[in-house]
Every structure is written in C-alpha cells, then in structure tokens.
Amino acid sequence: MRRLRPSGAGPLAWCGILLATTLALYLFQQVLWLVLPFLFGLIAYYFLAYPMQRLMFAGLSQESAANITVGVFALLLVGAFAFMLPRFAAQAVGVQETGMRYLQGGLLLLDQTLRALEQQSRFMRDAHVADAVSSYIAVAGEGFAQNRLPSLMMSVAAWLPSMLLAPFLxxxxxxxxxRFQRFLxxxxxxxxxxxxxxLLYEVDRTTRAYFQGLVKLTVLDAVCLAAGLWVIGLSSPLTLGIITAVLAWIPFVGSVIGCALVVMVAATDFPGSPSIAYASIGLFILVRLLDDFIFMPLTIGRSLRMHPLITVLMIFVGGAVAGVAGLLLVLPVLGVIMVVGETLSIVASDPRLRARHAHARRLRWQAVTRDL
Amino acid sequence: MRLFGRHDAHEAPHPLRQIKLFSTLSRREMPVVQALRHERNYLAGEVVFDEGDDGEAIYAIVSGEVEILRHDGGRQQRLAVLAAGEVFGELALLDQAPRAAQARATADCMLVVFFRADFMNLLETHPKIASKIALSLARHLGSRLRQANAGQRQDGHL
Structure with a gap:
C-alpha cells in the first residue's frame, strides 16, 4: 500500500495561524469581561489540578476530588479575604494620599537625576531637558487623572463582579x-x-505547561525581587515583589510599570539617597536578566515551542490589536491556535485520512439505502 | 462532524468486564477505567487504523469482528481475526512506534478506545489499576508471542 505522508504545516497554514490569533485577540478584547475570568479560572484549574490528582491517587473519584479541592481552595480564599479586609479597609482612606506621595517621590528622583545630568551635559542644559520633562509629566498626569483615570476605574469596577466566575469555571x-473532551x-x-x-491532548498539554510555568515563574520572580529589595532595605519587599512579578505577566509594559513602581517606592523611602533607587533599578534589571535567560527557559519557554521572532512579532501585534489585554493573552492564545492549526493542517492535507473518511461515508450510505 | 443527535449519547456505558484486559479489575476500580473510555462504531469494511499510522490508542472489541492485515509488497496478508472481548493496537500503549499492521472491521462493530496519554495518567493517579492492566497486557503479549512462535514452527521457520 502506497502511503503519502503529510509534510506538516506549510506557510499558508502558518499565515492562517497568525491571522486566527490576531482575530481571536480582537474578539477577546470585545468580551474581556468573560475572557479574564476564563483566564484566571484556567490558571486556578491548572494550579489545583495537582492536589486534585493527589486525592484521586488516594482513591477518590474525580467528582469527589474536585469538590474537596475547590472547597478547600474557596475556604482558603475566604479566610485570606477575611484576614486582609480589615487591614485593607484601614488603609483604604490613605491609598490616594500614599499613591500621590510615592508619585511625588518618583518625580522628585527623576527631576534630581535630570538636573544632575544637565550639570554634566551642556546639550541637555541648553535644551532645558529637566524643565521640559517636568512640565510634560505634569500636563500628562493631569490629563490622565481627569480624562482616563475615572473611565479606567469604572471598567475595573465593572469587571470585578465577573471575576467571581473564575472559581466556578x-x-x-x-x-x-x-467529559468535555469525550463530548468533543x-x-x-x-x-x-x-x-x-x-490534538485535544496537545492543546491541554500546551496550556497546562504554559500556565503552570507562569505560576512557577511568578513565584521565582517574586522571591528574587523580594529578597533583593529586603537586602536593599525597602519597605514591604514581599508585597512589592509579588506586585511586580504579577505585572510581568504583561510583556514589556508590565516590566516597565513594575520597575517604575519599585523606583518610586525607593525614592520616597530614601529621598536623600538616590543610590538606593539606582540599586533598585540594578536589582530589577538583574532579575529581568535572570528571568529571560534562566527562569523563562526553565518554565514557560519549554511549554511553547515557538520561534523567538514569531513570539516578539505577535506580542507587538497583540498590543496593537487589543492593547494591554492583547499583550497579556497573545502567548497562550498563539500557543493553543498553533497546536490546533498545525494538527488541522496535517490532518486536512493527509490524502489517506480523507480517502478513509470518504470510504466510511460510502459504507454508511450503502448501509442506510440497502433496502430502498 | 456530528455535533448533535448521537443515537448512543444517552445509553449507559457498556460494561468492560467482558474485555480480557480489564477482567481482573474490581467493582470499585471499573468506574475509573470506564471514565477514560471512548466508544466508536464501525461498519463492516471500515478501516480502524492503517499500517504506518502514529499509534495513539488501544482498541477493545465490545461487539463485532476486526481483522488485522499486513501489506507485504503488493500482497495483503491476514494476520488475525479478533472477536468481542479481544484487544488490538496494544503496542501503542508501550511505545510511540507506527502501527505495524492495518485493522479493518469485518462486521459492524462497537469498539472502546483508550488513549495512551490517559493510560500514562492512570499510572500516576491510580497505579494499582494501571499495574493490573499492565499485567494483563503483558500476559496478552506473551500469549501472542507464543502463538507467533508456534506458527513459525509449524511453517518450519524455527
């Protein structure tokens, strides 16, 4: 029997994969209220899959293991919420004031740095860089506070109830x-x-590896940053480490915001010693390098076997099509669509499989028309 | 694609006890394996899998008959005819080598299918059940080997 083997996904299939990813990101942006809980539900699912598997290992059925795992997780969430709520409520009144204090600290550091550079560079002094940057930031900050911030806060407030969907999902x-896999x-x-x-198992394997890798990467980043910030002497190093590690989920933009946050805290805690802020920047760069060259290949890098050029290109496309949500979603969406697209392309281009399907249809047709 | 209206969608799962590979499982262990099965219906003459395909699953016959064929040059050689209760494609559980022969339904048949990844997962979650199945599989392969040796002796090859 002569068997023509399929040759794998070709350039046309790859164009389809990239186009489908872009389209999916655009559509996801329209239903972000559903996509974000779905994403957090998936992360919780892959995070809880291991303890559930241990329960099944102990002899429980899948349903009982799921009930116990999610029940304990929900109790822990409620406990953490009950523990944090009084502390958060006590500090909530001062949140805006604290935020403004850190912002002022950061701006003061920027101003001091630019003025110090002006002392060294005649070109910068002649261009009045420090004054220009300060006035630009003041205008931009005012515009953001008046125009963008209220709508941003309203959208975040509108999403919050839908986030309750995540544990249910x-x-x-x-x-x-x-059961769903069998149904499909x-x-x-x-x-x-x-x-x-x-294909179904490959999609499951890819998403599982991605999200488990993401959780491991976040823990590693948070621990390294918290340890470094604690050594430098900043306040709340663990909280800052966790926030910056979670912000790093958004490629490029998240890291920049995280770094700015750390620098603002350093500049405010130690207003007279800019060396602490510079040390924080150095620490942040060191952790980013560790992240890119050691942690990432060990965790997420192994899950998505993608060419770096495609990854970077698609991150830019994701940002352009769906903003911050696109940056956040582009890699997992591309990973899943890549597996689906490659497999569909191989299956559709396999002449033997198509011939077998046509043969089976003929047999079914003969069977139902035999006595007509 | 059949998204709706499967005639067997609401039927009770078919008992696996009659399949030799699962005959040693206890009443409590059986539902764990039942949850992993996929049921497929094939018409007489329909190809189940081809020689050279990537083997991803093991098949067990619930009803009907399946023949195992090998293409030797231009000649088609029938290796075995399997009836209800027997399994085939079992090497897919052990390695990722391509299928060594073609399987084709000789009568309308119902098969239950177990995917390799599910079986590997079973080794992690329920090692006792997986080891019982693995032992049955080893016995099954041993008997196949003995049959093959006996056949070769009869043909004067050994």
Missing part, C-alpha cells in the same frame, strides 16, 4: 474537563478520531 474545568471527540468522524484525540 475552575470547579467545572476540574470536574467535567474529561464523539463529534469527530472515525478516520480523524485518533489524530483529533491527540
């Missing part, structure tokens, strides 16, 4: 994930069945 992913597999013709099963 995680519960149903844990309890019915396998039932719809597939016999000829494509094994390949489709393989």
């Amino acid at each position: 995680a519960y149903f992913f844990l309890r019915d994930g396998r 597999a039932r719809a597939v013709p016999n000829a494509y069945f094994e390949r489709t099963l393989h």
Whole structure:
C-alpha cells in the first residue's frame, strides 16, 4: 500500500495561524469581561489540578476530588479575604494620599537625576531637558487623572463582579474537563478520531505547561525581587515583589510599570539617597536578566515551542490589536491556535485520512439505502 | 462532524468486564477505567487504523469482528481475526512506534478506545489499576508471542 505522508504545516497554514490569533485577540478584547475570568479560572484549574490528582491517587473519584479541592481552595480564599479586609479597609482612606506621595517621590528622583545630568551635559542644559520633562509629566498626569483615570476605574469596577466566575469555571474545568473532551471527540468522524484525540491532548498539554510555568515563574520572580529589595532595605519587599512579578505577566509594559513602581517606592523611602533607587533599578534589571535567560527557559519557554521572532512579532501585534489585554493573552492564545492549526493542517492535507473518511461515508450510505 | 443527535449519547456505558484486559479489575476500580473510555462504531469494511499510522490508542472489541492485515509488497496478508472481548493496537500503549499492521472491521462493530496519554495518567493517579492492566497486557503479549512462535514452527521457520 502506497502511503503519502503529510509534510506538516506549510506557510499558508502558518499565515492562517497568525491571522486566527490576531482575530481571536480582537474578539477577546470585545468580551474581556468573560475572557479574564476564563483566564484566571484556567490558571486556578491548572494550579489545583495537582492536589486534585493527589486525592484521586488516594482513591477518590474525580467528582469527589474536585469538590474537596475547590472547597478547600474557596475556604482558603475566604479566610485570606477575611484576614486582609480589615487591614485593607484601614488603609483604604490613605491609598490616594500614599499613591500621590510615592508619585511625588518618583518625580522628585527623576527631576534630581535630570538636573544632575544637565550639570554634566551642556546639550541637555541648553535644551532645558529637566524643565521640559517636568512640565510634560505634569500636563500628562493631569490629563490622565481627569480624562482616563475615572473611565479606567469604572471598567475595573465593572469587571470585578465577573471575576467571581473564575472559581466556578475552575470547579467545572476540574470536574467535567474529561467529559468535555469525550463530548468533543464523539463529534469527530472515525478516520480523524485518533489524530483529533491527540490534538485535544496537545492543546491541554500546551496550556497546562504554559500556565503552570507562569505560576512557577511568578513565584521565582517574586522571591528574587523580594529578597533583593529586603537586602536593599525597602519597605514591604514581599508585597512589592509579588506586585511586580504579577505585572510581568504583561510583556514589556508590565516590566516597565513594575520597575517604575519599585523606583518610586525607593525614592520616597530614601529621598536623600538616590543610590538606593539606582540599586533598585540594578536589582530589577538583574532579575529581568535572570528571568529571560534562566527562569523563562526553565518554565514557560519549554511549554511553547515557538520561534523567538514569531513570539516578539505577535506580542507587538497583540498590543496593537487589543492593547494591554492583547499583550497579556497573545502567548497562550498563539500557543493553543498553533497546536490546533498545525494538527488541522496535517490532518486536512493527509490524502489517506480523507480517502478513509470518504470510504466510511460510502459504507454508511450503502448501509442506510440497502433496502430502498 | 456530528455535533448533535448521537443515537448512543444517552445509553449507559457498556460494561468492560467482558474485555480480557480489564477482567481482573474490581467493582470499585471499573468506574475509573470506564471514565477514560471512548466508544466508536464501525461498519463492516471500515478501516480502524492503517499500517504506518502514529499509534495513539488501544482498541477493545465490545461487539463485532476486526481483522488485522499486513501489506507485504503488493500482497495483503491476514494476520488475525479478533472477536468481542479481544484487544488490538496494544503496542501503542508501550511505545510511540507506527502501527505495524492495518485493522479493518469485518462486521459492524462497537469498539472502546483508550488513549495512551490517559493510560500514562492512570499510572500516576491510580497505579494499582494501571499495574493490573499492565499485567494483563503483558500476559496478552506473551500469549501472542507464543502463538507467533508456534506458527513459525509449524511453517518450519524455527
């Protein structure tokens, strides 16, 4: 029997994958209120999958294991919320004041740095760089506070209730994930069945590896940053470490915002010694380098086997199409669509599978028309 | 694609006890394996898998018959005819080598399918069940090997 082997996804299939990713990001931006809880639900699902598997290892059924895992997780969440709420409420009144204090500290450091540079550079002195930057930041900050901030706060407030969906979604992913896979597999013709099963498992493997890698990367980043900030002597190093590590989920932009946050805190805590702020920047760059060259390849890098050029290109495309949400979602969405696209392309271009499907359809047609 | 209206969608899961590979599982262990199965219906003459395909799953016959064929040059050689209760494609559980032969339904049949990744996961979550299945599989492969040796002796090859 002569068997023509499929040659894998070609350039046309890859164009389709990139186009589908862009389209998906655009659509996701329109239903962000649903996509974000879904994303957090997925992260919780992959985070809780291991303890649930341990319970199943102990002999519990999938349903009982899911009930116990999500039940304990919900109790822990409620406990943490109850513990944090009084502290947060006590500080909530001063949040705006604290924020303004840190912002002023950061701006003061920027002004001092630019004026010190002006002392060294005649060109900068002649261009009045420090004055120009200060006035630009003052105008931009005022415009942001008056025009953008209220709408931003309103959108965040509108999303918050939908975030309650995340634990529910995680519960149903844990309890019915396998049933859903079987439901999808039932719809597939016999000829494509094994390949489709393989596809479903590859999608699951890719997303699992990505989100588990993301959680590990966040923990590593947070621990390194917190330890470094504690050595430097900044206040609340653990909180700052966690916030900056979570912000790093957004490629490029998140890291810049995280660094700015750390520098603002350093400049405010130690107003007279800019060397602390510079040390914080140095620490941040060191952790970023560790992240890019050691942590990332060990965690997320192994999950998404993508060419670096495509990754960077798609991050820019994601940002352009769907803003911050696009930056956040582009890698997992591309990873899943890549697996689906490559497999579909291989299956669709396999002449033997198509011939087997046509043969099966002929047999079914003969079977139902035999006595007509 | 059949998204709606499967005639067997609401039927109770078919008992696996009659399949040799699972005959040693206890009443409590059986539902764990039931949850992993996929059920497929094939018509007489339909190809289940081809020689050279990537093996991803093991098949067990619930009803009907399946023949195992190998293409030797231009000649098609029938290696075995399997009936209800028997399994085939079992090497897919052990390695990722391509299928060594073609499987084709000789009568309308219902098969249950277990995916390799599910079986590997079972080794992690339920090692006792997985080891029982693995032992049955080893016995099954041993008997196949003995049959093959006996056949070769009869043909004067050994």
